[in-house]
Amino acid sequence: xxxxxxxxxxxxxxxxxxxxxxxxxxxxxxxDAFNLFIRNRYARSWLRCLLVLPYVPWLVVxxxxxxxxxxxxxxHAALFGMSAAHYRARASAYAADLVRHSRRFCRDGLxxxxxxxxxxxxxxxxxxCEEALVGAIMxxxxxxxxxxxxxxxxxxxxGMRTGFHNVGANKLKVLAEHGVHACRCAYTDALxxxxxxxxxxxxxxVNGTPKLCKKMDAALGRVVGRVAWH
Numbered sequence: 001x002x003x004x005x006x007x008x009x010x011x012x013x014x015x016x017x018x019x020x021x022x023x024x025x026x027x028x029x030x031x032d033a034f035n036l037f038i039r040n041r042y043a044r045s046w047l048r049c050l051l052v053l054p055y056v057p058w059l060v061v062x063x064x065x066x067x068x069x070x071x072x073x074x075x076h077a078a079l080f081g082m083s084a085a086h087y088r089a090r091a092s093a094y095a096a097d098l099v100r101h102s103r104r105f106c107r108d109g110l111x112x113x114x115x116x117x118x119x120x121x122x123x124x125x126x127x128x129c130e131e132a133l134v135g136a137i138m139x140x141x142x143x144x145x146x147x148x149x150x151x152x153x154x155x156x157x158x159g160m161r162t163g164f165h166n167v168g169a170n171k172l173k174v175l176a177e178h179g180v181h182a183c184r185c186a187y188t189d190a191l192x193x194x195x196x197x198x199x200x201x202x203x204x205x206v207n208g209t210p211k212l213c214k215k216m217d218a219a220l221g222r223v224v225g226r227v228a229w230h
Contacts, residue, residue: 016182020116021175021196024127024134024150026189027206027229028109033129033137034151036104037094041078052077072162079153079160087153087160088132095136108229109187109206110141117146121184124149126175126196128167149174169195187227194219 025032042048052074063070079087098104116123124147127134131150138146149171154163166174172195175181186193186200189207197203197220204225205216216224 016180016201017184018120019122019124019180019183021180021183021186021200022109022113022123022125023188023190023193023196023206024125024129027187028106028113028125029137030104030106033098034133036098037091037133038075038078040094041090048078048080051080076159076161080158082159084153084155084160088136091130091133092136095133095140099137099140105141106206106229108227110143112187112229113143113146116185123147124175124178124180126166126171127151128165147178149178168192171196172199175199191215191219197224 022028025034042052082090113123125134125138126149128151131148131152134150135144135148138144138148149166151162151166152164153160155161164170171193175196182199182201184200185202185204186197187204187206188197189205191212194216197216202225203216203220204227205213206227206229208216208224208226213224213226
């Protein structure tokens with residue numbers, strides 16, 4: 001049972017001992033929220049599927065060499081013609097539907113996040129998911145007060161396009177902008193989050209396979225904590 005401690009005084013920065021970081025996809029949600037949103041966009045519009053059809057041969061050739069480039073092309077096609085306001089509205093609607101009807105959320109992860117909040121710790125969700133989408137999901141979960149460090153899209157005359165991707169070492173850059181350079185605990189399910197775990201006194205791997213656990217231990221040079229969450 002966690003001991004409840006008083007929060008820091010208003011305006012006072014939280015010490016590293018009071019900061020806790022959570023990844024989102026694979027930790028609080030079983031799956032990839034933005035990927036699910038993009039798939040939903042295609043499922044709702046056969047016109048968008050037709051838009052991608054001419055590029056299928058290129059995507060097939062490109063996929064073995066750069067999954068990221070192929071994925072970016074599919075994202076751009078799914079968001080073609082969308083303004084920033086339209087995107088935010090669709091993201092909010094999708095988030096509401098996901099929270100109401102999906103069993104994808106990790107009950108243990110959400111419970112642990114709330115325990116940290118109740119202990120007066122500063123909780124930050126640091127994710128590669130897009131900011132408006134993950135923010136809407138968190139609000140629907142009743143966690144709208146949790147700080148977010150997330151990826152961002154950029155508006156263009158063709159529609160929304162990928163912008164800042166908050167993964168790997170980029171997470172440390174965004175955390176630094178929030179005044180965070182170290183933390184007590186960090187939760188992730190991904191090897192690419194090694195930079196974030198390195199600044200944590202207690203790095204924790206969520207639902208890691210034995211192979212992933214060995215890789216994470218080797219990358220960090222120490223044994224990482226393990227949890228099995230459902």
